[in-house]
Amino acid sequence: MGKKAWIIATESRRLGGIVDAARGVSDSVSVAAVGSSDLAGEVASYGVDRVVSFVASDDVPVEALGPCVAEFVAADGADLVLSNDSGAARCILGAAAGALGAAVVGNAQALALDxxxxxxxxxxxxxxxxxxxxAPKMACIYTGPDADRAEGPAAAVECADVPSVEDRVVGFEEAAGTGLATASRVVGVGMGLAARDNLPLVDALVDAMGAEIACTLPCCDDMRWYPSERVLGSSHNTASPDLYIALGISGSPNHTSGFRDAKTAVAVNNDPDAEIFNCCKYGIVGDLFDVVPALTEAFK
Ligand SMILES: Cc1cc2nc3c(=O)[nH]c(=O)nc-3n(C[C@H](O)[C@H](O)[C@H](O)COP(=O)(O)OP(=O)(O)OC[C@H]3O[C@@H](n4cnc5c(N)ncnc54)[C@H](O)[C@@H]3O)c2cc1C
Known part of the structure; x- marks a missing residue:
């Protein structure tokens, strides 16, 4: 017998693929549309069985509805919960995993039943x-193949009772402007840089180029070299500069999706088989500690 699947949707990005993956292992596929009522109307057309809309007032962050959504899907007997990799959906998925006592899978490409x-x-x-x-119960961030939305009648949309939430957005402050979104030149730093003491090497190149700095997720989360505003990739920021130079970056799709729209991408990596070379127009196989000073001189 198949599973009872719920999809947490805070946006419709990659929803076709997630519905497809859920259908393959489930008898029923329902969506918790968390955000606006427009979103619920949109996801209802993705060939799902049931849509429940969780709408909060404008001054409540979507993530604050996590406990309410989690309680709802657990009470409905869900044994599989899926979401895309957006920050808000991941946060709510985590709450649902807790309520279900489900195993958490962070980067699911395909699902099957055994x-x-x-x-x-x-x-x-x-x-x-x-x-x-x-696992018998699972919460998955699905990052596998996407698919078109299925043809068929739209599901009816039910509205969940959303309790008043204490969390309020009390103001917005612009994050210390990174300028990444509009920069014409970006230098991306990866774990190949090895140590915080080496950051000035990259700063010199960035100054010479008049570029913005970006980085991979572990340079932020693990090493604390840069704030999250500087992370490029699927779960963070994107940039579409004329020139992107990736230094000591292996080339995980989670990162490369963040500079997919760069006009020209160049990779510096000492591993000739590094995946990053498949995503860049030009590749320099070499030690970045030799290559970066030479590039800095050239740009000066
Ligand atoms: C759900 C999920 C979401 C994620 N989202 C993101 C995201 O948004 N953005 C992101 O960046 N990552 C993200 N990640 C992490 C991502 O999968 C990779 O783990 C990460 O991008 C790898 O970072 P890296 O290339 O800096 O490090 P590594 O993979 O460790 O690569 C270091 C590279 O440096 C090279 N190198 C080492 N020394 C030198 C040298 N002296 N000279 C030249 N090259 C050298 C090595 O050959 C290697 O290729 C996510 C992961 C998950 C599971």
Missing amino acids: GDNVVADNLVANAKAIEAVA
Whole structure:
């Protein structure tokens, strides 16, 4: 027997693929549309069985509805919960995983059933390996193939009772402007830089180029070299500069999707087999500690 799947949608991005993946292992696919009532109307046309709309007032962040959504899907007997990789959806998915006592899979590419278990192919080790995770109850961030929305009648939209939420947005402050979104030149820093002491090497290149700095997720989360506003990739920011130079970056799709629209991308990596070379027009196979000073001189 298939599973009872719920999809947490805070936007419709990649919803076609997520519905497809859920359908393959589930008897029913429902969507919790969290945000505006327009969103609920839109997701109802994706060939799903049920849509429940969770609408909060404008001054309440979407993530604040996490406990309410989690309680709802758990009470409905969900055993599989899916979302895309947006920050808000991931946050609510985590609450649902807690309420269900479900295994969490962070980068699911495909789903299958094995007896009572859902089996997820989970992309790990910088997208170089896939591990199979099996559990009877699962919460997945699905990053596998996308698909067109299914043809068919739109599902009816139900409105959930949303309790008053204490969290309020009390004001907006512009994040210390990164200028990444509009920069014409961006230098991306990866773990190949090795140590905080080496950041000035990149600063010199950035100054010479008149560029903005970007980085990969571990340079922010693990090393604390840069704030999250500087992370490029699927779960963070995007940039579409004329020139992107990736320094010591392996080339995980989670990062490369962040500079997909760059006109020209150049990679510097000492591993000739690094995935990043498949995403860049020009590649320099070499030690960045030799290459970066030479580039800095050239740009000066
Ligand atoms: C759900 C999810 C969402 C994610 N979202 C993002 C995201 O938005 N953005 C993001 O960036 N990541 C994201 N990640 C993480 C991503 O999958 C990778 O782990 C990360 O991008 C790898 O960072 P890196 O390339 O800096 O490090 P590594 O993979 O460790 O690569 C370091 C590279 O440096 C090279 N190198 C080492 N020394 C030198 C040297 N001296 N000279 C030249 N080259 C050298 C190595 O050959 C290697 O290729 C996400 C992961 C998950 C699971």
